[in-house]
Amino acid sequence: MIGLVLAAGAGRRLRPYTDTLPKALVPVDPAGEGTTTVLDLTLGNFAEVGLKDAAIVVGYRSEAVVERQAALEKKYGVKLHLVHNDKAEEWNNAYSLWCARDVIAEGVILANGDTVHPVSVERSLLDARGNGQQIILALDTVKTLADEEMKVVADPAKGVRRITKLMDPAAASGEYIGVTLIEPTAAAPLADALKATYERDPQLYYEDGYQELVDRGFQVDTAAIGTVSWVEIDNHDDLNRAREIACQY
Template structure:
């Protein structure tokens, strides 16, 4: 099993940081700190801590910044990094971005979005649940939800019945936090579902690909992460929260 990071996004709501950097390289360490910690740093550190030795990173917007840091990141975290180019990162949404990594998913991956600040306990929780199913989503069942979150409703089998931002928060079981364990045996089915998804609409999310799998009769499982502080960084308010949380881990 290897790590997989989606780091192709532009993050335009985080300008001016993202004028020159992809969102995954926006600093979440103290402002003004030399070589400040980034979301990518935190994620790679988590992967290394749970014993992974290889990580694939899907890059696109301002990808040269990741290429420039590749060797230093490998040395810092003791990981072998493989960069995968997303040629449509500034045109299409992340269903296509995850599809670009379809070959590495065959090895089995822990997928992490490149904009999620979270503790290593999330990866540990997913690994402890390994064997529960082919795809396991990290689910926050504690947080009070609003309209922007990627919400999940679970079914009678305990797996995903519905995953979308477009639902009444009160009806949701919890929020998908952007971290998933995907076994290699699920790679072909997931790749086909993702392809169907972005061919239907390039603006769709990879979570819509998860929904496509569910609609086809496949089981997508969830695992609650407990009462854990984390944040998806979309804007400057989120970035402030991310800095506050990052210094705790």
């Protein structure tokens, strides 16, 4: 099993940082000097759970990741492989994850490049393995939900029934936080579902690919992460929160 980070997005709401950097390299250290980024935190988590290899899907400002690749490999002891998304500034992340379909065939822990979270999330996913699950989503069942969150309805026996932002928050079991464990056996069906998803609408999310899988009868499971401080960075308010959280890890 290896790590996989989606880091191809532009993150235009985080300008001026993202004028020159992909979202995953926006500074989350308290001083904002760039000593710690989301990518740093994620690679550190991967290393802490024993992953020795990781792939990063790059696109927008990919040269910034290339420039830091050797330093990141040395710092975290993780061999990095870059996967290039040629449509990063045109299409949404269903296509971005599909670009990594060959990587997923090795089995991955997938992390969004804009999610600041502690290593306990990866541990929760790894601990949940062993009962035939092929895809396990990290689920926050504690947070009070609103309209913007990626909400999930899950059945204890059947797994995910719905995953979408377009849902009454009161109906949801929790929020998907952007971290997934994907076993090798799920790679081919997931790739096919992602392809169908972006071909239907290139602006769809990879979570829509998960829904496509569920609609085809494939079981997608969840693991509750407990009471955890985490944040998805979409704007400067989120970034400020990320800096408060990151210094706690």
